[in-house]
Amino acid sequence: MNAHTILRAVCLPVIFLMVAAAGPGAERTGLRITYPPDNSVTRFARTRIAGSCAPPCRVSIQGNSVRVYPTGAFVGLVPLNEGENVIEVLAKKGREERRERIRVTCRDPLVSSPVSPLTIDGRMGEPAVDTVLCAGDELRVQLKGSPGMKAFWSLGGLVQNAPLREMAPAGEDLLQGIHGIYRASYRIRAGDHIEKTRVRFRLASGRGEESSAFSPGRVTLLPREELTKGEVSAEGAILSGEPGGERAWELDRGARVNICGDAGGCYRLKLSKGERYWTAKEFVKLLKGEGGWSAVCIGEPSLCRSEGGARLSVPLSGAAPYRVTQAERKNLLVLELFGTSPPRETINLKGVPPVEAVEFPKAESDAVRIVLYMGDRAQWGYRCRRTNEGIELHVRESPGREIGKLAIVIDPGHGGTQIGAVSPTGLQEKELNLMVARAVAEYLNARGARAVLTRNADETLTLAERIERARAARADIFVSIHHDSRPGHCDPMKRRGARTYYGIPHSRPLAERIIKKISKTGMKSNGSAQGNYAVILPPEYLAVLVECGYLSHPRDEEMLVRKEFLTELGRAIGKGIVEYVEKHG
Numbered sequence: 001m002n003a004h005t006i007l008r009a010v011c012l013p014v015i016f017l018m019v020a021a022a023g024p025g026a027e028r029t030g031l032r033i034t035y036p037p038d039n040s041v042t043r044f045a046r047t048r049i050a051g052s053c054a055p056p057c058r059v060s061i062q063g064n065s066v067r068v069y070p071t072g073a074f075v076g077l078v079p080l081n082e083g084e085n086v087i088e089v090l091a092k093k094g095r096e097e098r099r100e101r102i103r104v105t106c107r108d109p110l111v112s113s114p115v116s117p118l119t120i121d122g123r124m125g126e127p128a129v130d131t132v133l134c135a136g137d138e139l140r141v142q143l144k145g146s147p148g149m150k151a152f153w154s155l156g157g158l159v160q161n162a163p164l165r166e167m168a169p170a171g172e173d174l175l176q177g178i179h180g181i182y183r184a185s186y187r188i189r190a191g192d193h194i195e196k197t198r199v200r201f202r203l204a205s206g207r208g209e210e211s212s213a214f215s216p217g218r219v220t221l222l223p224r225e226e227l228t229k230g231e232v233s234a235e236g237a238i239l240s241g242e243p244g245g246e247r248a249w250e251l252d253r254g255a256r257v258n259i260c261g262d263a264g265g266c267y268r269l270k271l272s273k274g275e276r277y278w279t280a281k282e283f284v285k286l287l288k289g290e291g292g293w294s295a296v297c298i299g300e301p302s303l304c305r306s307e308g309g310a311r312l313s314v315p316l317s318g319a320a321p322y323r324v325t326q327a328e329r330k331n332l333l334v335l336e337l338f339g340t341s342p343p344r345e346t347i348n349l350k351g352v353p354p355v356e357a358v359e360f361p362k363a364e365s366d367a368v369r370i371v372l373y374m375g376d377r378a379q380w381g382y383r384c385r386r387t388n389e390g391i392e393l394h395v396r397e398s399p400g401r402e403i404g405k406l407a408i409v410i411d412p413g414h415g416g417t418q419i420g421a422v423s424p425t426g427l428q429e430k431e432l433n434l435m436v437a438r439a440v441a442e443y444l445n446a447r448g449a450r451a452v453l454t455r456n457a458d459e460t461l462t463l464a465e466r467i468e469r470a471r472a473a474r475a476d477i478f479v480s481i482h483h484d485s486r487p488g489h490c491d492p493m494k495r496r497g498a499r500t501y502y503g504i505p506h507s508r509p510l511a512e513r514i515i516k517k518i519s520k521t522g523m524k525s526n527g528s529a530q531g532n533y534a535v536i537l538p539p540e541y542l543a544v545l546v547e548c549g550y551l552s553h554p555r556d557e558e559m560l561v562r563k564e565f566l567t568e569l570g571r572a573i574g575k576g577i578v579e580y581v582e583k584h585g
């Protein structure tokens with residue numbers, strides 16, 4: 001905050017006090033607020049306040065004293081009222097005093113509805129937009145209102161007073177801690193027919209009070225599967241379980257799809273009987289013609305040796321959507337081809353290293369699966385792509401146990417204009433990431449490896465550029481370095497420690513080994529987990545994202561503020577990589 005904003009932010013008598021207190025006092029307390037930025041806007045009804053002073057110092061936020069850590073850091077969580085809030089932080093050092101104020105606007109906050117009077121909150125009703133679905137799909141409805149009540153829903157003549165279930169408050173999303181969210185779903189049957197009708201909700205207290213409301217969106221249910229043909233017209237069409245929801249996987253350009261529903265800006269795609277997903281309309285071009293696509297035929301597949309591994313080629317008569325998955329804990333790769341009919345003749349393919357055996361399990365009516373068994377070999381990645389003839393799946397073999405033979409790419413997260421998280425004393429994530437990443441590369445290069453950084457300066461890089469640089473370096477292993485921070489509305493004291501993430505199951509053992517080494521530095525370990533982060537989703541190499549600790553937690557910050565500790569973290573990550581290669585290469 002600069003002097004000008006302080007002057008604008010406070011009323012006249014306070015300006016007078018501040019002028020009186022300026023000079024040596026202002027210098028000595030060293031008070032500064034590092035989070036949130038002044039004049040920020042949030043939908044949450046509370047915010048973290050973080051900052052630092054020159055200890056020994058006493059600090060209070062809105063009149064409540066908070067702990068000051070040896071680094072001078074302090075954090076607090078303050079409730080917000082709807083509209084503009086002025087938050088005051090006061091630091092005292094001896095007789096010196098300094099006040100800082102910041103403004104945080106809470107707009108349209110989501111809070112639990114009151115138990116009394118009986119209330120339905122119109123904002124959270126679902127379907128939120130006009131929705132078209134057909135037989136075989138599921139209609140999901142949601143109501144927000146007074147918690148602890150009985151809730152029912154009706155839809156035209158089809159659903160009469162069916163119950164909704166109140167959900168337990170959610171974790172860290174917008175609904176965090178909010179009670180009174182009721183949900184239900186309905187499986188659409190053949191013959192069900194509804195035209196542009198709103199869902200009617202009824203909330204009853206059991207003491208005779210009742211309230212009712214309609215969903216914002218209107219529902220159309222088609223009695224048959226009225227499929228429409230479409231084609232993926234842009235690269236990277238993201239599929240999700242809910243309209244606009246979290247990424248489940250992606251379709252590539254050119255894939256032909258059957259459209260079986262519509263909600264706001266999204267289409268519902270039916271890939272096979274049990275596989276339906278939402279995608280944004282901008283990814284799909286509608287094609288003329290009645291009905292859906294007929295099944296794509298599969299020609300005779302082959303498995304042969306190719307550079308650095310084996311290649312499975314599957315000829316297809318059309319551009320069927322496909323997906324490659326790995327079962328957690330089982331060493332196999334599954335290629336699924338949707339909307340396809342299996343080859344007529346039985347197919348026997350002999351294994352080619354690193355693939356030990358290939359199997360075609362009995363096909364479901366409209367999806368064919370091909371399973372590649374990898375035996376005892378660790379997986380080192382794969383690449384699947386559409387060609388003019390069909391689908392090609394390239395499976396990589398191990399690059400060997402000599403660390404010097406591997407290309408290792410270390411990616412310091414953020415950089416340039418992307419600062420990342422900020423600690424109470426003002427440490428910037430982008431800088432810490434770079435220091436740790438340099439220490440990892442130094443450790444590896446001293447052992448003869450070819451470790452390169454995606455950035456070695458304070459440079460702004462997009463996620464796609466990081467992936468491009470890893471591909472250009474022909475990475476065998478990719479490790480992205482980050483530091484964590486709690487969302488602004490969460491209690492910063494409730495999380496600390498490091499965690500490693502893998503996007504694809506084949507990277508899980510590497511993630512586990514790295515976190516084990518980090519735990520030996522004294523940083524708390526939160527283990528490893530699957531994470532949907534773009535940089536670790538490319539499947540062609542092993543990819544792990546490391547969150548080295550929480551910058552929002554003053555105790556973690558105490559460790560991360562020491563340069564020697566960052567070097568130690570880098571060495572630990574490097575050791576984890578070397579050990580993994582020596583064991584699984």
Ligand SMILES: [Zn+2]
Nearest residue numbers: 413420482483
């Ligand atoms: Zn980060």
